[in-house]
Amino acid sequence: xxxxxxxxxxxxxxxxxxxxxxxxxxxxxxxxxxxxxxxxxxxxxxxxxxxxxxxxxxxxxxxxxxxxxxxxxxxxxxxxxxxxxxxxxxxxxxxxxxxxxxxxxxxxxxxxxxxxxxxxxxxxxxxxxxxxxxxxxxxxxxxxxxxxxxxxxxxxxxxxxxxxxxxxxxxxxxxxxxxxxxxxxxxxxxxxxxxxxxxxxxxxxxxxxxxxxxxxxxxxxxxxxxxxxxxxxxxxxxxxxxxxxxxxxxxxxxxxxxxxxxxxxxxxxxxxxxxxxxxxxxxxxxxxxxxxxxxxxxxxxxxxxxxxxxxxxxxxxxxxxxxxxxxxxxxxxxxxxxxxxxxxxxxxxxxxxxxxxxxxxx
Amino acid sequence: xxxxxxxxxxxxxxxxxxxxxxxxxxxxxxxxxxxxxxxxxxxxxxxxxxxxxxxxxxxxxxxxxxxxxxxxxxxxxxxxxxxxxxxxxxxxxxxxxxxxxxxxxxxxxxxxxxxxxxxxxxxxxxxxxxxxxxxxxxxxxxxxxxxxxxxxxxxxxxxxxxxxxxxxxxxxxxxxxxxxxxxxxxxxxxxxxxxxxxxxxxxxxxxxxxxxxxxxxxxxxxxxxxxxxxxxxxxxxxxxxxxxxxxxxxxxxxxxxxxxxxxxxxxxxxxxxxxxxxxxxxxxxxxxxxxxxxxxxxxxxxxxxxxxxxxxxxxxxxxxxxxxxxxxxxxxxxxxxxxxxxxxxxxxxxxxxxxxxxxxxx
Numbered sequence: 001x002x003x004x005x006x007x008x009x010x011x012x013x014x015x016x017x018x019x020x021x022x023x024x025x026x027x028x029x030x031x032x033x034x035x036x037x038x039x040x041x042x043x044x045x046x047x048x049x050x051x052x053x054x055x056x057x058x059x060x061x062x063x064x065x066x067x068x069x070x071x072x073x074x075x076x077x078x079x080x081x082x083x084x085x086x087x088x089x090x091x092x093x094x095x096x097x098x099x100x101x102x103x104x105x106x107x108x109x110x111x112x113x114x115x116x117x118x119x120x121x122x123x124x125x126x127x128x129x130x131x132x133x134x135x136x137x138x139x140x141x142x143x144x145x146x147x148x149x150x151x152x153x154x155x156x157x158x159x160x161x162x163x164x165x166x167x168x169x170x171x172x173x174x175x176x177x178x179x180x181x182x183x184x185x186x187x188x189x190x191x192x193x194x195x196x197x198x199x200x201x202x203x204x205x206x207x208x209x210x211x212x213x214x215x216x217x218x219x220x221x222x223x224x225x226x227x228x229x230x231x232x233x234x235x236x237x238x239x240x241x242x243x244x245x246x247x248x249x250x251x252x253x254x255x256x257x258x259x260x261x262x263x264x265x266x267x268x269x270x271x272x273x274x275x276x277x278x279x280x281x282x283x284x285x286x287x288x289x290x291x292x293x294x295x296x297x298x299x300x301x302x303x304x305x306x307x308x309x310x311x312x313x314x315x316x317x318x319x320x321x322x323x324x325x326x327x328x329x330x331x332x333x334x335x336x337x338x339x340x341x342x343x344x345x346x347x348x349x350x351x352x353x354x355x356x357x358x359x360x361x362x
Numbered sequence: 363x364x365x366x367x368x369x370x371x372x373x374x375x376x377x378x379x380x381x382x383x384x385x386x387x388x389x390x391x392x393x394x395x396x397x398x399x400x401x402x403x404x405x406x407x408x409x410x411x412x413x414x415x416x417x418x419x420x421x422x423x424x425x426x427x428x429x430x431x432x433x434x435x436x437x438x439x440x441x442x443x444x445x446x447x448x449x450x451x452x453x454x455x456x457x458x459x460x461x462x463x464x465x466x467x468x469x470x471x472x473x474x475x476x477x478x479x480x481x482x483x484x485x486x487x488x489x490x491x492x493x494x495x496x497x498x499x500x501x502x503x504x505x506x507x508x509x510x511x512x513x514x515x516x517x518x519x520x521x522x523x524x525x526x527x528x529x530x531x532x533x534x535x536x537x538x539x540x541x542x543x544x545x546x547x548x549x550x551x552x553x554x555x556x557x558x559x560x561x562x563x564x565x566x567x568x569x570x571x572x573x574x575x576x577x578x579x580x581x582x583x584x585x586x587x588x589x590x591x592x593x594x595x596x597x598x599x600x601x602x603x604x605x606x607x608x609x610x611x612x613x614x615x616x617x618x619x620x621x622x623x624x625x626x627x628x629x630x631x632x633x634x635x636x637x638x639x640x641x642x643x644x645x646x647x648x649x650x651x652x653x654x655x656x657x658x659x660x661x662x663x664x665x666x667x668x669x670x671x672x673x674x675x676x677x678x679x680x681x682x683x684x685x686x687x688x689x690x691x692x693x694x695x696x697x698x699x700x701x702x703x704x705x706x707x708x709x710x711x712x713x714x715x716x717x718x719x720x721x722x723x724x
Contacts, residue, residue, distance in 0.1 A: 021650045156589065156603040158520045162617060163647075210574070212601065213593040227518065227599045229591060231575040237589045239574065239601040241518040246617045248645035248654060251624070253615070255524060255608045262613070262626060264640075268647070270657045278626075283610035285525075285630070288383045290668065292610060295632045306652065355719075 009035035093118035104187035152258030162246035193240035371397035443542035455480035466549035514620030524608035555602035
């Protein structure tokens with residue numbers, strides 16, 4: 001994007017809690033601006049705009065259509081319940097809006113294909129709103145995992161994401177409603193685990209997924225906690241645990257032939273301004289196996305912008321390149337989003353089929 | 363053991379590398395003394411005694427029989443290859459020697475039963491040499507896991523133990539020889555993972571074990587790396603990864619309804635004098651999910667005696683109580699050793715049966 005180019009104008013569909021965080025991120029991102037918000041309730045949209053840093057000239061609509069039909073909107077951020085994603089993402093794409101889509105992106109890969117096809121055929125940038133991917137720490141960690149001397153070849157990954165939800169959440173949140181977010185904890189927290197595993201394997205799609213135990217369901221049949229393993233043709237293996245019923249955990253342990261990496265707050269860092277991870281490389285026993293040499297190393301990454309602002313900035317950069325420089329959309333994001341969904345679908349099928357291994361076909 | 367009671371006299375069968383570490387531990391333990399060592403080579407035994415702190419009056423034998431027939435020996439430490447455990451452990455028990463047995467304790471639970479039966483019928487203390495169980499850190503961590511307010515109910519455990527072995531090890535070590543240690547990495551490193559999982563679940567035996575991918579084998583068919591999951595009747599689930607082909611890793615992540623615990627050097631602490639772990643309890647998001655509150659806590663446990671000396675001290679205390687105070691053997695150790703072996707056997711069966719789930723019967 002040229003220096004003088006105007007910031008990318010965002011419209012937001014709905015007033016979800018997470019949209020407050022992304023509104024702040026748009027405000028913090030130098031190449032993006034809050035331009036419009038739409039809700040089925042004009043009053044709600046007005047209050048949302050007023051309390052989330054929208055500029056005075058921002059548009060407020062009493063419908064989602066208002067946003068996607070506004071010709072000044074460059075891109076939409078869609079934090080609607082998953083069951084509404086296909087409808088609104090496809091409509092937005094038809095109106096030439098670039099798409100930043102909250103996860104889980106779809107109820108299944110069939111739905112996701114409709115969304116991706118709509119974006120692709122309209123020349124639009126697609127990105128899922130997986131914020132941690134954009135943290136500078138993630139780049140540093142990926143650099144370590146790519147180092148043949150320090151890390152070697154991937155052998156095993158374990159990922160977790162859990163948080164203990166309130167009784168109110170268990171009764172009312174969209175993430176426990178079969179008609180809204182039917183994938184439950186697998187779609188919400190499992191999405192991050194699967195993405196973490198794909199990330200650690202440099203996005204090599206596993207060949208199969210196996211759920212590891214009968215998940216915990218709510219009365220409506222929505223998954224509240226589950227675990228699965230993924231395996232590849234070679235000797236790599238991955239496992240994950242995701243839950244709404246477990247205290248906060250966000251771990252990735254990546255083990256390679258020559259080194260390993262650990263991070264314990266990958267989804268949302270403990271603190272916004274700095275984030276940690278640890279690595280170990282070419283460790284051996286000291287004499288008589290009384291300790292390690294070398295010991296693992298701690299790393300701290302300082303962060304001027306929060307990770308969600310880095311996400312918005314990168315998305316807006318790609319949109320700007322299309323808008324101002326006739327660039328093509330960056331296809332990395334639809335590709336890894338689709339792989340994530342394929343794995344989620346396979347885990348769901350394994351759960352539904354009594355824990356049978358399910359082949360994953362790219 | 364009364365203050366004036368003589369230290370427990372240890373005999374060591376064989377001159378394994380690990381026996382050097384345990385010899386040092388016996389020396390460091392105030393209630394134990396190095397008394398005898400036997401090897402098939404008298405020369406080797408003599409050199410071992412001379413270089414591992416045996417007192418001048420210590421007995422040196424050119425056979426294992428010499429040690430177990432020495433009436434002054436109270437207890438034997440047996441670091442022989444696993445395939446020899448039944449023979450020598452049972453013979454030692456018949457000679458009324460208390461038994462500190464290196465892991466893996468047996469090739470299968472059938473063999474282990476012979477050993478335990480020999481110890482029990484002779485009124486002898488049995489303990490497997492799983493050193494980390496005796497670190498004061500382990501006690502502190504167990505205390506946290508037992509706290510219903512800070513940890514809650516167990517939901518998930520993940521454990522790892524791996525180290526990258528040398529080409530020499532891969533050709534020559536007993537742990538890759540089917541006639542010596544047929545369980546390979548599962549018996550050596552997997553033993554610790556399974557014990558860690560049992561420990562975290564307060565030794566509740568899982569109902570089933572499932573291997574997660576085709577293990578890596580050497581040319582002789584010995585396992586060099588594998589992964590498995592364990593599940594219980596309720597919603598608990600555990601996974602582990604163990605390997606000879608992966609850089610050093612020793613993780614336990616224990617996740618509960620109200621808290622979680624992480625340790626990354628549970629088998630052998632990074633340093634001998636202090637050991638760390640971290641816990642998190644009742645964490646929640648800060649406003650807008652920009653961080654955690656409270657953040658996880660780091661704990662440091664200072665250690666005057668190395669964990670293996672704590673192990674020897676506790677074993678010698680139990681032996682002393684039998685010898686001097688007519689106490690009964692402590693049956694916790696045979697019980698958890700047997701549970702560990704039962705799980706190892708089930709994982710091995712699952713591997714052999716093409717990753718089928720295997721029921722674990724107590």
